[in-house]
Amino acid sequence: MGAIRKEIEDLELSGISKVALGALGDPEVIPLWFGESDIVTPAFIRDAAKAALDSGQTxxxxxxxxxxxxxxxxxxxxxxxxxxxxxxxxxxxxxxxxxxxxxxxxxxxxxxxxxxxxxxxxxxxxxxxxxxxxxxxxxxxxxxxxxxxxxxxxxxxxxxxxxxxxxxxxxxxxxxxxxxxxxxxxxxxxxxxxxxxxxxxxxxxxxxxxxxxxxxxxxxxxxxxxxxxxxxxxxxxxxxxxxxxxxxxxxxxxxxxxxxxxxxxxxxxxxxxxxxxxxxxxGEEFVRSFVARTRINRDLVMELIGSHPKVTLPEPEGAFYAFPRIEGLTDSLAFAREVLQRCKVGIAAGYTFGAGNEGHVRLCFAIRTERLRLALERLRGLLDEL
Ligand SMILES: Cc1ncc(COP(=O)(O)O)c(C=O)c1O
Structure with missing residues (x-):
């Protein structure tokens, strides 16, 4: 005690990890919690790295x-x-x-x-x-x-x-x-x-x-x-x-x-x-196709979640996240855990994104559209019950 800096002793997991850690790798869960898609890095990029490795760049x-x-x-x-x-x-x-x-x-x-x-x-x-x-x-x-x-x-x-x-x-x-x-x-x-x-x-x-x-x-x-x-x-x-x-x-x-x-x-x-x-x-073609896919997904989020009467959601202009405010929500961590348990959908708790965000959750919409649709429909069903 005493030797470790207080800043380190005080570190706490984020409201993304707190929800996700218990269920990582669970195949039933549709993950919208982390900032990534389900696309493997394009082959031409992997090939370039493999060639470098094989040529002895170690x-x-x-x-x-x-x-x-x-x-x-x-x-x-x-x-x-x-x-x-x-x-x-x-x-x-x-x-x-x-x-x-x-x-x-x-x-x-x-x-x-x-x-x-x-x-x-x-x-x-x-x-x-x-x-x-x-x-x-x-x-x-x-x-x-x-x-x-x-x-x-x-x-x-x-x-x-x-x-x-x-x-x-x-x-x-x-x-x-x-x-x-x-x-x-x-x-x-x-x-x-x-x-x-x-x-x-x-x-x-x-x-x-x-x-x-x-x-x-x-x-x-x-x-x-x-x-x-x-x-x-x-x-x-x-x-x-x-x-x-x-x-x-x-x-x-x-x-x-x-x-x-x-x-x-x-x-x-x-x-x-x-x-x-x-x-x-x-990589330009990949960038364009990835943005085209996430644009379709963004529109789907607006249609299924943004239009919900209990939700306020300005349309995302970029990145691949939506940050809806849910009417009456006061504990975003408890809600994210409930969504995980009842819907098998992984989302991030809003409080972790700074002061004033307890009524929000974050959804990453970069995964395949059909899988995203399933997750959003489950989430919408839960919102209907609130
Ligand atoms: C705003 C922002 N900055 C930085 C990062 C970290 O990016 P990297 O994976 O390249 O470390 C992230 C990842 O989610 C991010 O959202």
Missing amino acids: FYSYSRGTPALRAGLKTYLDRLYGIDLHPDRITVAGSTMLSVVVAAECLLDRDDEIVLLGPYWPNIRVAARLMGARSVDVRLRAGERRWELDLGEVARAITPRTKAVYVNTPSNPTGWIMSAEEGSALLDLCRHNGLGLIADEVYHRNVFHGRDPAPSFLELAGPEEPVFVLNGFSKAWAMTGWRLGWMVAPQHLVEPMAVLAECNNTGATVFAQAGGLAALEQ
Whole structure:
């Protein structure tokens, strides 16, 4: 007792894992709890990784990523956003999650504050907590048609202790996509207050409304601003199990980024990076077909759940989650457990996505449409009984 940091002793499972852990692998359960589809990574990506493995790529490599993948990322990002990114700014990480931790390591000290634009994916709150920092929630409001950001509320949440703002767009769990104008205004607010910005853009290609890719802070921020743009391969190319991501950091941090990469996991898995390069170079058709499928699924969620009289649900604009509010719901964890038990459908409890979300649940709609339909019909049946 006493030797372990309090932040560690206090760690609790998220409201996703608390529901899921007891029933993982149960074939009867239709899983809508985690952020992934049931599609195996496309063959051309697997083949590229296999070829790298078979050619002997089993050694330590550059901790910031193989030169081939870093060059591939520059080409991809330049083409996608019409920019000319300095290669020094790109670091390959062993997951988007790891790049979230690195960004927190770069920006947050003990007793600092970070403003989290919510509803948000809970791991950012934990990453901040691990630094000994405090998170302050600013929740978007569910409007009639979309989730709405009130920049005035963000400004009011800033204190002398605030060091950074976190935004995830397209958003897990709401599907909200920040417009270029909203992004620009948020960046100005950060500049004005001397704050860092963590922009989690891992769903940049999962877009139903507006431009693909979603607007990015790579198009807005200068190369030396304290803006960390995080991304990864998990969500656009069905590569959640690969553990491969990247981040774009301020240019002068070349050396610290190399040291952080070395201390965190000494670089991402080398042969996985060959798969990542194939995804960037040959993955456009897959990205389009995956988004087309999730768009159909999004429409199905709106039809079967969004239309329910007890439900409020702004239509998701991107990512692959719906975050309905259920009338009268006061204990989202108990409800998610009830749904698991009675419907054999796995969903995530809303409370875990930040303050003010106890009346919500999150559904991931990336699985096969027919299986999703079955899950939604069961859930709708339960809503009828409430
Ligand atoms: C907003 C957000 N950021 C980061 C991640 C982590 O992605 P990765 O699997 O690449 O670590 C997730 C995964 O669900 C996410 O929803």
